[in-house]
Amino acid sequence: MFLEYAIMAFIIGGVIGLVRDYRVSVKASSFMAFLGSLALLGEVYHVYTNGPEKFSLFGIPMNVSGLSNVFLLIIGIVGVAASLFAINYMELFEKTGKGWVYAIAYNTFLASMTLVVTVDSMEYFVMSWELMTLSSFILVFFSEKARDVNASVKYYITMHFLDTIPLFLALGTAYSLVGSFEKLTFENIHYHLLTAPESTKFVLYALLLVAFMTKAGIVPFQFWVAETYRAAPTSVSAVMAGAMEKVALYGLIALVWKTVGPNTTLGFIVALLGAITLTVGTLYALRETNAKRLLAYHSVGQMGYIWLGIGIGMALIPKGGALAAIGALGAFAGLFHALNHAIFKSSLFLSAGAVEYRTGTVELNELGGLGRRMKFTALAALFASLAISGVPPFNGFISKWLIYVAGYQSGNFILAFGAVLAAFISAATLASFIKFYGAQFGGEMKRYENVEEVPAGMLLGQWILAGLTLIIGVFPKIVVPILNEPFNAPLTENIYRIGFGSVLFSPVIFVILLGALAAALYLTFKPEFGKETKPWDCGSTEIDEDEYRTNAEGYYNWYEEKIGSFYRLGDWFYTVGAGVIHYITRAYLWMASYFTKIVDTPYTKVETLDDLREREIMNIDEEALKPLLRLLRIVKNVLPGMRLGTFVVLTLVVIGAVIGILIAL
């Protein structure tokens, strides 16, 4: 029932956006999206208390299982915070003047993600998936800057080739198994697959894995992520990184694992892909200086953690016994990390958006000294940074730590190696977020002396998430029952501690201990300040105080130089990937050349996408309808100029002609 309310709210949000005034449009539609997301959280609570439910929504078969519920929770939390934030933030794009585009696309985006994780039919799954891709594509080029449009086109082409095509092929394969579009429920497909030959399973595994890897940004399909998240409005990037990537995870679990069936080898592949992805994504993030690109690469990295956890589960659960328990722990930890990542990554994106809102830039090299001016944003960013770095007592620590426990105790070299990489990359994440925080909020700069804190709505959006990082970190019990429903991991958990077997951690005791110690120490050594001075600059008089700092680029250059061969290898892969995309684009253009015509200079050769974008072009359908269009245009131009007399004569002629024809017949 709540799900219906949510969808209704999203529809109203889209329709309401059609009002003319830009501000009213984005504000009202963001607010409706906020209400819809709240309704999603209502649904989560409803399903958690009353158990899974199956029903039909506007004729679409729905199945809100325990697994769907986890993802509804993720979409709900991220949607609530990002929509609240967007109410003010979207003012930045006022000069595009197209509030209605945002309103429809944003609400459709949230609604389609909701549908993807709840529908109980392969057919509707693929349809909602396409809707999700399309609406997110529209949001990415919302700013209409050339670089952003390029990014969005790249995103769409990538999605088309690596997502849409495999999914439709998979849909076809499923259809050929079941033989009816009405009965394409996941359960049915699973049932038919039990008797299907191994090769069918293999095809489905391959197709679905490629589709979900691409959407989740798993190596080698991570190349679209950084530019796409940079281009999209920050509140949308928050939803994309927080929720959309997780939808791909839902696909992995619900379709690949639960529907096609568990497979140990595939589990190892998923875990290994996760381990590689977390390394590549995070080490690339380490050298980024654009806040949004940095966060985007970290999303890639953190998705790697999640896949590692899920992979451990997939590989070990079929083995049974003690290993199955460890596998369930890994899968649970993966899901837990998915929720945590949604929370802290959206929070970080919102903080970057807040900084962008006030200073107009997300370039870390230019920023600095905002800690004093934007206290609450800074603290929210610090919380989320510590959470993503896995520092206790924030939520990221617990899920990462459980992934390590599962990996190290699995007794398997591949999985343990994955855990080694995970623990190593955790330090790289920390280093990267020290940069993210330090470069924006550290020090004091004259350049940003007049910057003010962002409006209350934006702060609230950030703090819902930043607060949750700490609350879930200290009391994981709040969300663990919902998260543990799909896998039933044998956790040792109660209100004040969580763990597996004898490996336990009590965040509550830790927080009390740390807090009490810090407070007692503070009271014992109460800081007493003598004089206030400027930081010591070795007596230099000529120095520009704003430049007396390490800029983001200079943080880790020694380290980056030492692991340079890693980057060179990655860049080589990137070049290869970019080449492939280039040729795919060429293929598209070749096809397009038969369907379009450049209007002003008819024989120009179309060579790049820019040619299509910058010139006035005519599509084939326009050309076919052109005579009619021309007639309508003439009528439109001529009609207002006609006198009544002419009109009457014309009417009489027409009527006469009609009567004449009728008589002749």
Add this chain to the structure above:
Amino acid sequence: METTIKVGFELVGILIIFLLPPYLDGIARRVKARLQYRRGPPLMQTWYDLQKLFNLPSVKPTKSLLFTAAPFLALASAISAALLLPYGNVIPVDFGFNLVVFFYVILMVSVFLILGGLSVQNAFSHIGATREAQLILTVEPLIAILYGVFAYNAGSLNIADIIANLHLTPSLVLAYIVLAYALYVESGFVPFDVAEAEQEVIGGPLGEYSGRLLGVFYYAIHIKRFALLWFFVSLLTMPWIGPINSPERAALVLALQFILTVAFYPIIAALEATNARLRIDQVVKMNVRMFFAGLVILGMAFMGW
């Protein structure tokens, strides 16, 4: 009776945590002096220094709250980590007696040091802070490998289980060596003191700290070094002396831990006195090499060697 003994051990542990670390530094200073044909200061000298700092007001280079809060949070983290270690067979506050939790809590000292350094507008502080971050970045992988070796060898990440189930293999011996190296680097002893290098970056992240706040930070660093050493000593000795089932035996183990900790310090001091500081790129290079060596050790462990 049981609880009284336990509380007794806890109290001894807490006393050791709070009082011993500056003395250890005193020992190191004396040893270094003797190696350089000087008499050296009294053992209490580090305590005197701290006392002096605690009595001085601080100079305020920024209005940032983080600048003031960082030393206290760092000290609190260091003490929390030290409280998680075994003294005899008693852990003063058990909030998660396993490798990962211990190393993360001890890491928080560095995190707050870095954040404190970054909160002021001073290039030297920033350079020092980023160097500290690069140290973490290159030491954590080594520690990650050690988790793997110990967890595979003993079947668990829980330190008590590790102590109970560890069995001697060649890979374990190598793991001990890597552990010693990693802890030495993480403690920031001389060839690896690139972050706080006084002569180069005037104290790095500590550069803008003075008076009481600086004292608190120094105290935190001493306790952190002590905790890492105590952890090493415990992991080195406790698996091989059999189950600790009586208070007398526990007292004996505690004495052994204490003596070994004190005995290791002159060795560290000798290493410090005979080495010159490395450059940050050299440190990074060494650690990256150690990482690959560590991977070989991990492979050995999984092959059962």
